[in-house]
Amino acid sequence: MTWCSIHCRTGVEEVGVSKSSKKVGPKAIYSDAEKVERAALGLPADAPASPVSIQRGKKGRGRVSKTAIHAPDVLNEAREYGSAFTRGMRVDLPGGVTHLLLSGTASVGPSGETLYPGDFRAQLWRTYHNLTRLLESEGATWHDVVRTTCYLRDIERDYQEFNQVRNEFFRALGLDPFPASTGIQARICRSDLLVEIEAQAILLR
Incomplete structure (x- = not known):
């Protein structure tokens, strides 16, 4: 596994975006730079976008089948608390090949709440629990x-426990070989989440 560190910054000054972009009531005011880029995407310059198609694929090109993956018994939909992603995506390719792409998943419960704040090992086990249910929802294991891509808030503090739990889990399942993996130190979306994992699976139908 390769470990690297990411330092995420999102302030407007730090990414060079004009501070004139702001929301006013139900409408939005965009900077000139934003208007240029929104126009290039086929979006209106001066109003929040309604659902529109900005696809520009080649004429006559086939499309893969995409379906959102859900596991509502263990974790809710991210859109319920304002995030713009699905928990996972099933992509069916020609020839009976299916890819399951699971978004970064953490120790989150059915109502979107953080579970086990401050307990790294319990959070990691819950993360594997949530990922397992997402896989099972599509008949995968x-x-x-x-x-997998594994994000740890504090690698120096938590890596040893992370590796112990991961080895215990994978060996209990009889995985051989283990999945390919990359580890990254990152500021996970909530300050009380200590670990997050993405996963990719491939099925033959």
Whole structure:
């Protein structure tokens, strides 16, 4: 596993975005730079976008089948608390090949709440629990997982416990070989979340 560190910054000055962009009531005011880029995407310059198609694929090109993955018994939809992503995506390719792309998943409960604040090992087990249920919702198991990306808030503090739990879990499942994996130190979206994992699985239908 390769470890690297990411320092995420989102302030407007730090990314060079004009501070004139702001929301006013139900409408929005965009900077000139934002208007240029929104126009290039086929979006209106001076109003929040309604659902529109900005696809520009080649004429006559086929499309893959995409379906959102859900596991509502263990974790809610991210859109319920304002995030713009699905928990996972099923992509069906020609020839009976299916890819399952699971978004970064953490120790979150059915109502979107953080579970086990301050307890790294419990958070990691819950993360594996949530990922397992997402896989099972599409008839997959960890034996179908080919890659994971693991984000730790504090690698120096938590890596040893992370590796112990991961080895215990994968060996208990009889995985051989283990999935390919990359580890990254990152500021996870909530300050009380200590670990987050993405996973990719491949199925033959």
